[in-house]
Amino acid sequence: MDTAAIGRGDFSRVRAEFGLPDRFPGPVLAEAERAVAGGPRGERVDRTDIPLVTIDPPGAKDLDQAMHVERHGDGFRVHYAIADLGAFVEPGGPIDTEVRRRGQTIYLPDGSVPMHPTALSEGAASLLPGQTAPSALWTLDLDAAGEPVSFRVERALVRSTEQFDYESVQAAVDAGTTHPSVALLPELGELRRAAAIRRGALELQLPEQDVERVDGGWRLLLRGRTRVDAWNAEISLLTGMCAARLMLDAGIGLLRTLPAATDDDRAWLRRSAEALGIPWPEGASAAEVLAGLDPASPAAMALSMDATRLLRGAGYTAFDGAPPELDSHAGIAAPYAHVTAPLRRLVDRFGTEVCLAVCAGVEVPAWVREALPALPEAMESSDGLAAKVDRACLDQVEAWVLADRVGEEFDAVVLRADGDTAEVFVPAPPVLGKADLNRDPEKDAETLEGRTLRLRLTEADPATRRIRFART
The missing domain is CATH 2.40.50.140 (Nucleic acid-binding proteins)
Known part of the structure; x- marks a missing residue:
């Protein structure tokens, strides 16, 4: 191993610079202990019969999602279980107050700053294998083209049977030994990818840096994205799109939004492609051109960087009664809501509660309604902090690795x-x-x-x- 490519140090200065908390207040920990000891609140159906599995980065313990895909007629049925924080967090209590302040889990190379106490996020509320846990269980019925026909979400008890990571599932797919619960994921994932391109969804193929602990220090590497990673992401996106549809039909919710690119921005990207020598077939969309690029090509990297111009202005749009002024996410090319990562992101718990109420035919809880107007600002603030911390950590390792060169x-x-x-x-x-x-x-x-x-x-x-x- 090239020792010149290893940086040594810790990230305490980054933590201090951004004021990241290193512990939870006593009342928050006490409430978490009581919640774990008391078990999940509320009634829920028993769906521990579904052999769900999780797919996450190696070593992850805060497992938000578990999946099972099966044939349904000539289409598909997806069961997608999402960790249910509503079973443990008391509205207005110490945990609720603290997680609203934190906004999301912040990840650093030497450990995370969790949004929830780990007794919940890595314990009782996590969809760990072999553990019976409360969930918001989505049932998505799709046609032969992978498009949703019907969908619903309900509170349920579930049990994940296996914990996989992206590389192991990809290896199993390549070897033809995929676990039965996700054996149809490649077929469905490709259908959803094709649908995304048809919609005009933009996927940028830029180098993704990561940091790895090695030999008492840190090294930089490129984060490879497996096909399983892309397929898994499509199931999460599909769920978020269904959630947005429920919210819009009910007239209440919180969407992740992005305004459409201007004609000038789209024309500018075409000129950039021409200057880079990248063909742009007549009638082809930006989504089709970007999807067809070779990620390793220098020209493709440059065009993907230029395409970030089309993705400016992402935010959150809360609405209750009147339709939202902006109801779509241009990067996804559809209405979309965050509901699949409540252990790690504040807004997902509130979006899930809206969808649960709509599907149950009951009023959205008052505490959710009251919180909606303040959530966009809270999320934009925490998103900004998470991005700055991530960049600072990468910059730190880059400087360590290159200091003697x-x-x-x-x-x-x-x-x-x-x-x-x-x-x-x-x-x-x-x-x-x-x-x-x-x-x-x-x-x-x-x-x-x-x-x-x-x-x-x-x-x-x-x-x-x-x-x-x-x-x-």
């Missing part, structure tokens, strides 16, 4: 150029950074985006988490 040269792909500065991707070690281009007017008449340049590392400072390259 100032002056060395690296090959880098130009993702976006703006004047004399560029955002670049260095494949080895996988680093995203800024570069001074030192443009030559005669040589640089054409775009530098999508080109591979030779860069020299001019700065790598662990104290400021700043790295900088310059064109040689």
Whole structure:
């Protein structure tokens, strides 16, 4: 192993800089202990007969979703169990107050800052294998094309039978030994991917960095996305789209929204593709062009970076009575609501409660109604914090890894150029950074985006988490 590619240190400074809490208040822990000891509240149907399985990153304990897919007529039936925090969290109590303040779980390489006490999020409320747990159980009936025909959600007791990770399921799919509960996931997942492209959903194929603990330090790696990862995501998206439909029909809810790109932005992306030498067939949508790119191609990386321009302005839209002014998510190309990760994200518990009430034919609880107007701001704040912490951790590891390599040269792909500065991707070690281009007017008449340049590392400072390259 290349020891020069390992960074050493801890993330305590990042935690302190962003004011991340290191413990829960005593009343919150006490309520969690009482909730676990008392068991889940409320009536629910027993669906422990469904052989659900979970698919999560290796070692995960906060398991929000469990799945079972079966044939239903000439289509499919998906059972999708979501952890039910409503069985443990008392509205207005200490836990509820604290999780509204935190907003979501923050993940750092050396451990998470959980939204809920781990006695719940990694214990009684988690869909751990072999544990009977309360859930909001979605039943989604789909036609032969994978489109929803009917859907509902109810409170249930469930039991996951197995805990898998993406790599192990992908290996089983490739070997033809997929677990029966998800044997149809490849077929359904591909149908849903095709449907997403037809709708105009945008999926950007940008390098995804990750940090791995190794030899007492940290190293950077590219997060590979398996086909199972994409198929699994499609089931979550499908559930969120069904939840949004329930909310819109009932006239109450909280949507994840994104305004449509402007004509100017779409035209700009087409010009960018032309400059990068990427074909844009007549009549093809941006979704179709982006889906057809080779993720490893430098030009494809640059176009995907440019396509982020089409995804600006994401937010949350709460409504109760009057229809929302914006009711769709342009990146998904459909109405969508977060309901599948309540252990890790505040808004999902409230969205789930709306859907449970609608399907049961009862009034949405008053405490949910009262909370809706404040949730968009709370979520946007916590989303912003999570993104900053994630970037700071990556910047820290990049600086650690490169600290002793100032002056060395690296090959880098130009993702976006703006004047004399560029955002670049260095494949080895996988680093995203800024570069001074030192443009030559005669040589640089054409775009530098999508080109591979030779860069020299001019700065790598662990104290400021700043790295900088310059064109040689």
